[in-house]
Amino acid sequence: MTYPAPFRSLASGRRRAVVIAASASVAFALAACTPAGVDDADPSDSAAGGDGGSGGDGATETITIGYIAPATGTLTGFTDGDPYMLSVVREQFADGITIDGTTYAVEIIDRDSGSDAAKAGELAQELITEEQVDLLMATSTPETVNPVVAQCEAHGTPCLTANAPWQAVVFGGGFGPDKPLEWTHHFFFGIEGFGDVDPLAWDQVETNKKVGVLWPNDSDGGAFRDPDTGYTPLVEAHGYTVVDPGAYENGTAxxxxxIQTFKDEGVEIISGIPIPPDFVTFWTQAAQQGFEPKVATVGKALFFPTTVPSIPDDLGEGLAFATWWGPTFPYESSFDGTTPQEWIDDFSASPEGEGLVWNQATPLNGALFEVAKVGLEASGDPFDKEALVAAFDDINMMTLGGQIDFTSGPFPGIATIPTAMGQWEKTDDGEWEWVVVDAGTVPDLPVDRPLELLEW
Structure with missing residues (x-):
């Protein structure tokens, strides 16, 4: 199965007091207080039904869910499918959620972090203290997730997060065996999803087994560089040697x-987790300076379908990356049984999908809401914070983004997902697509072909 890339991208668009019987009609809040990608929205204008029944018989009690994501800025590759995803989620919640015989309306407040960690933290505090959300969710790299987790842990607010390596969230957030996550549940693969899967692809070709790494000076980079829990001990266990030239700042020109360090050390494999513009800069300069590695397996920058076409002179040909989702992955939505291929078809036909190609992050963003629904239903009382957190502890379920199992994770509150290896190629008609070259740890995933060496 091949997976195409586009040539252009269009970046995106209180708890109530009175309980009603299950048979009562439910009002659903269709709009967010500040929709992702929309600036300066007036919270008073956004929630359907005014104050949502904060008093008076017959009013609907409302569960308020906050959602923070980088709809603008350097991390928009994680969220350009969110407008469609949120429209699907809001439709699923249109009739509310029934919990122990009581039906509750659902209000989703989605906010744009602007790919800025400080703003993500400010938005989280605002949603907790001013909007009094019952559940706060965040997605897409530690720069978004970690500040939100910090606010939830400080205020005792149930929290669900995704799309960031779990070690960067746990250890990078200052948590550990002596300081566990008390209010947060997070799902994504960890550094092992790179360090134990990248070598499976490298082993398919002949190299000197020297790996040059690109670790930025940020939360992700710090987690990957850790000598005990990071990337190096994993790939060394597979017989590879890591060359680390040191941290660089995001936005390095x-x-x-x-590049000279890699050349001097005879590096033939490149790995790392640079943001997209930094990798484009690095890879272009590498070609200009005569550095020609045989293999490149790069996270973050190559996750999304807009990066590779933006690299000049077709230098994106043959670049590889860890992948966690695609049309042939054996998953389905808990909402309605939608498969990845069906989701891609529906997204492509939707107004929100016009001018875009699906990306693998969006379904995992949507899975946050699938997990939220099951946890809320199992809690018995959506406003009992401790009960809600305990309900998440027991979740082991299939979602559109994969199996989410909090009962057997590597750290309390963590669920991991499997990864495979994809490789980009340009078709005869000039379109970019990626193919599966190793199934990695994904069960029953078809492989299209072996990994191919880079051509210079």
Whole structure:
């Protein structure tokens, strides 16, 4: 199965007091207080039904869910499918949620972090203290997730997060065996999803087994560089040697010193987790300076279908990356049984999908709401914070984004998902697509072909 890339991208668009019987009609809040990608929205204008029944017989009690994601800025690749995803979620929640015979309306407040960690934290505090959300969710890299987790842990607010390596969330957030997550549940693969899967692809070709790494000076980079829990001990266990030239700042314009280190050390494999513009800069300069590795398996930058076409001179040909979702992955939505291929078809035909190609992050963003629904239903009382957190502890369920199992994770509150390896190629008609070259740890995933060496 091949997976196409586009040539352009269009970036995106209180708890109530009175309980009603299950048979009562339910009002659903269709709009967010500040929709992702929309600036300066007036919260008073957004919730359907005014104050949502904060008093008076017959009013509907409302569960308020906050959702923070980077709809603008350097991390928009994680969220350009969110307008469609949120429309699907709101439709699923249109009739509310029934919990122990009581039906509750659902209000979703989605906010744009602007790909800024400080703003993500500010939005989380606002949603907790001013909007009094019953559940707060966040997605897409530690720069978004960690500040939200910090606010939820400080205020005792149930929290669900995704799309960030779990070690960067746990250890990078200052948590550990002596300081567990008390209010947060997070799902995504961890550094092992790179360090134990990248070598499966490298083993398919002949190299000197020297791996040059690109670790930025941020939460992700710090987690991957950790000598005990990071990337190096994993790939060394597979017989590879890591060359780490040191941390670089996001937004670096000149990678000459890093490239020279790789050349001097005879590096033939490149790995890392740079943001998209930084990798484009690095890879372009590498070609200009005569650095020609045989293999590149790069996270973050190559996850999304807009990066590779933006690299000049078709230098994206043959770049590879860890992948966690695609049309042939054996998953289905708990909402309605939708499969990945069906979701892709529906997204492509939707107004929100016009001018875009699906990306693998969006279904996992949507899975946050699938897990939220099951947890809320199992809690018995959506406003009992401790009960809601305990309900998440027991979740082991299939979602559109994969199996989410909090009962057997590597750390309390963590569920991991499997990864495979994809490789980008350009078709005869000039379109970019990626193919599966190793199934990695994904059960029953078809493989299209073996990994191919880079051509310079």
């Amino acid at each position: 000149d990678f000459t010193s890093i």
